[in-house]
Amino acid sequence: MQRGKKMRAEKKQMRIFAGLLALLSVCLTGCGRLEIEDRAFPLALAVTPAQQSGLYEFSFFFEEMDTEGSSLYHKEDAVVTAAGYPQAFTLFGRVQAAGLDDSHMQVILLSEKLLDDEDFLKSFYPYFLKEHHFSWNTMVYLLDEHSVAPEKLRESTGGRTGTYLRDMAQSDEQEKTASVPTLGDLYKEWNNREKILLLPVLAHDAPPSIDHYRMLVQGVPGETFSVDDARILQFLRGDLKKMQLQLSDGTVVSLESIRLRRTYVPAYKIWQVKIFMECEIENRVQTPATERERIMGESERVLRKQIGRVEQWAPVMDANGQLVQSQYEINLTWME
Numbered sequence: 407m408q409r410g411k412k413m414r415a416e417k418k419q420m421r422i423f424a425g426l427l428a429l430l431s432v433c434l435t436g437c438g439r440l441e442i443e444d445r446a447f448p449l450a451l452a453v454t455p456a457q458q459s460g461l462y463e464f465s466f467f468f469e470e471m472d473t474e475g476s477s478l479y480h481k482e483d484a485v486v487t488a489a490g491y492p493q494a495f496t497l498f499g500r501v502q503a504a505g506l507d508d509s510h511m512q513v514i515l516l517s518e519k520l521l522d523d524e525d526f527l528k529s530f531y532p533y534f535l536k537e538h539h540f541s542w543n544t545m546v547y548l549l550d551e552h553s554v555a556p557e558k559l560r561e562s563t564g565g566r567t568g569t570y571l572r573d574m575a576q577s578d579e580q581e582k583t584a585s586v587p588t589l590g591d592l593y594k595e596w597n598n599r600e601k602i603l604l605l606p607v608l609a610h611d612a613p614p615s616i617d618h619y620r621m622l623v624q625g626v627p628g629e630t631f632s633v634d635d636a637r638i639l640q641f642l643r644g645d646l647k648k649m650q651l652q653l654s655d656g657t658v659v660s661l662e663s664i665r666l667r668r669t670y671v672p673a674y675k676i677w678q679v680k681i682f683m684e685c686e687i688e689n690r691v692q693t694p695a696t697e698r699e700r701i702m703g704e705s706e707r708v709l710r711k712q713i714g715r716v717e718q719w720a721p722v723m724d725a726n727g728q729l730v731q732s733q734y735e736i737n738l739t740w741m742e
Contacts, residue, residue, distance in 0.1 A: 449568025
């Protein structure tokens with residue numbers, strides 16, 4: 407008798423447990439989630455200060471894309487004015503007929519002025535770490551007063567703002583190896599303040615291109631550099647695997663397999679940097695030995711001149727967290 411009661415009680419518990427599992431399964435797969443056709447997937451975001459103090463304009467750029475087997479297209483770009491990104495995220499869902507899903511964001515365009523806006527940065531950087539907002543690999547470009555206006559970006563990129571800017575970086579071999587800084591890079595630098603970043607600033611051109619670079623030194627905005635000087639700074643940091651030089655006679659020399667060996671010399675408080683690379687002349691099959699020597703000699707002179715122009719802005723941190731200058735030794739060999 408007692409055994410029968412015990413079996414019936416166990417069966418009742420099993421039914422309750424099975425019911426709870428079914429309810430949990432429904433919630434995990436459906437509760438609180440928007441259907442994919444009810445979500446908007448921006449691929450680019452531009453953020454600029456609004457005219458009213460303390461407010462910002464968040465311009466979301468959409469384009470056709472494939473997600474989970476569906477071709478999605480949010481019909482119109484949208485501009486939301488808000489006190490920060492968390493508020494903009496919420497307001498978008500209220501104003502637009504779709505919930506915002508920023509997990510596919512490829513590019514963020516930040517006004518240079520925001521690099522000095524601590525209130526904005528404190529609300530923006532930590533937010534993208536929450537609940538899968540953005541990606542650490544989202545590329546970051548800057549906008550200054552001369553850059554193309556956000557409202558003109560869609561027209562100038564053929565309606566593919568995010569894809570265009572991503573492809574612009576990946577199609578340039580030098581830019582590809584140096585890589586455009588990411589949102590993760592900016593967040594880590596804002597949090598740790600221990601590195602130097604070079605941020606590309608878009609030109610006024612249509613379609614957009616890089617006009618110059620802005621340096622971020624331990625989280626603080628610094629000097630601006632031409633594209634050529636920024637390339638040399640990237641080279642000195644070991645970010646470039648290949649680079650081109652133009653000699654005085656117009657000869658274009660390709661420098662490849664670039665490697666840096668860095669050694670700290672405590673007695674002199676300086677980094678000794680040996681740079682190894684191979685060179686060749688573009689589109690030339692054979693080069694006589696004497697011509698090779700001349701080209702390598704002139705290439706080294708041109709490179710040293712360019713290094714001298716920017717090396718004061720290329721310090722490297724030592725074990726004590728101090729930025730220390732470097733001494734460079736160039737080792738060129740001919741590419742066989």
